[in-house]
Amino acid sequence: MFGMENGRLLEKADTLLAIKNLRINGVSKDYCSINLDLNRGRIHAIMGESGAGKTGLAHILAGMRRCDQGAIEMNGQPIEIRNPRQPFALGIGVLFQNTQLSFIPHLTVKEYLYLWADTLIVSGKRLADQAARLLRDYEIRIDPHALVSDLSQEECRLLALMKLLARDPAVVVLDEPTSDLSEIKKQHFFRIIRRFAEKGSGVLYLSNKLDEILQIGDEVTILKDGGTVAHFPIDYAKKHPETILGLYFGREVPGYSSDDEFKEVMDTILHTTELLTSEYELQDLLNLLAEKIAEISKADGCNILLLDEFSANVVECFRHLPPGMAAVELKEAVVRAVINDGKPLIVNHVAEAEMAHYFQQASDVKAMICVPIRMRTKINGAIEVFYSQPKNFTPEEIELLMTFATQVAIAIENTRLLGRSTLLKEAHHRIKNNLQSIISLLILQLETDHQKSLPAIVWQIIDRIKTIASVHEILSQDERGIGLINFQNLLKLIHANFQEKDRLNRIKVRIQADDLYVSYRTATSLGLVVNELLANCFEHAFPDGRNGTVMLRLEHDENRVYLQVKDDGVGCAGPGPNSSDSLGLTLVKTLVHRDLRGTIEISSSPGTKVSVVFPKQQINY
Structure with a gap:
């Protein structure tokens, strides 16, 4: 046979x-x-x-x-x-x-395809014809004579x-x-x-x-x-x-009693799977899931928290709340307890006396459940669901939330593994845009700064390029794979760049910055803002070799991010950020208004203080 x-x-x-x-x-x-x-x-x-x-x-x-x-x-x-x-x-x-x-860069495509022991004596033309036929059959447009290294x-x-x-x-x-x-x-x-x-x-x-x-x-x-x-x-x-x-995660999901509920759950999961293959980012997926979890669970609100794997700090929170409902935040100690236990926290009735134990501030929550998000052996975050009335959670409802936790974990994992090629493609797109931005800055600076020497113009542009490069450097080291940058780290790199130029150490820069995890785009825009403001301080605030101090603060609350750069120098008189023809001020205002959707205020007395405020929701865009 x-x-x-x-x-x-x-x-x-x-x-x-x-x-x-x-x-x-x-x-x-x-x-x-x-x-x-x-x-x-x-x-x-x-x-x-x-x-x-x-x-x-x-x-x-x-x-x-x-x-x-x-x-x-x-x-x-x-x-x-x-x-x-x-x-x-x-x-x-x-x-x-x-x-x-890489070990065969000297070979041509035809040689690589047919380099077997029994084909070494075949003529080059025959190899080329065979390679061309194979590539054509599968619609691959590669020249058989091209070098593999190219x-x-x-x-x-x-x-x-x-x-x-x-x-x-x-x-x-x-x-x-x-x-x-x-x-x-x-x-x-x-x-x-x-x-x-x-x-x-x-x-x-x-x-x-x-x-x-x-x-x-x-x-x-x-x-x-x-x-x-x-x-x-x-x-x-x-x-x-x-x-x-x-089965993939080692547990079976029981059937649901309601066909409508089952369909809604599956529609959400399949919609999420569809988004994973599109150009949507992780934030879009989690916003969708937060909304759907609240709807399907018939809850009044839902939070999805993401954690930093190394510090276990909350780096992002995605909320779905009804209009007029204040944000609900569990205390960090409560979330950490869920993470450490690896089990859901279920509270059927939140008594008035327990409010301070569970929540950062008083709220209308009467029942809640907090489920850990587990990817392999690590906890990546938590799902929090809130109700305004006491509620007895059924095993099916708890398992439903565990299913959603699994889907969130898959979204994170796909961003890390599946998304690597997408991240690389996106990085190429970002680099192309940044190169175009650098070209635009070059043209703009050469057209506007007629009074400056060419070396001064070049050094200013180098500082801006270094800031953009620092964003890429931090992003390339993102082990969590979700494309977020702790802006505090970028501030340190920008500061180090200016310290390197101030060889006499005349100007002290003091940084007080909260941890703030932002998207690539926000990091680039906000980084350029900080670069321009520090450049102004170093260039204009301390003339004639004076010593001085620059205070840089970065803070945020639930709704806004606050950036302040303040020096104890000569103030706004003369050229500087308040000059109408200042390219630096034009660039800062453009970035703050267009990219960050924020406001900027400049005051003098004594020294110069620049305050930037923008919505916290912009950090993910």
């Missing part, structure tokens, strides 16, 4: 690859093993958290790792993969997330996939293959593997991204602790994502 051709098993059955009771050393826990079938013409998605066994399985199929026990079959015949050369002979190709082409990162990812397909394998295994692809290239990648599968081959698509699995998979197997926990057709997964999410 089964034959061999060039060492490869001939296809005689619908099941191309069968994995039976396979255990992975160091991954599979007691009584856990992987079982799955891959059929011809199918894309079988394998979903699981990091450490669930996805990459371990890929290593075994690539001949890079041996399994503890279990069997692997191709077309019904047992096979044993002992080294990395065997999978190709058997018709298995594996593409890993971290596949790099390709972009996304083109290299597609080329690595093409190298696998050039061998015409029966099975392709893809381990988190889209981590460095933009949305457009990702959709192209999906079209390629779909077309490949339709030719009668099979694809194992390993990912922890539910949105991708729902798009590309024909069926999904969920792994946990190195073993299979469930398998579903993709149509079922699309209709019951709550089941997939529950």
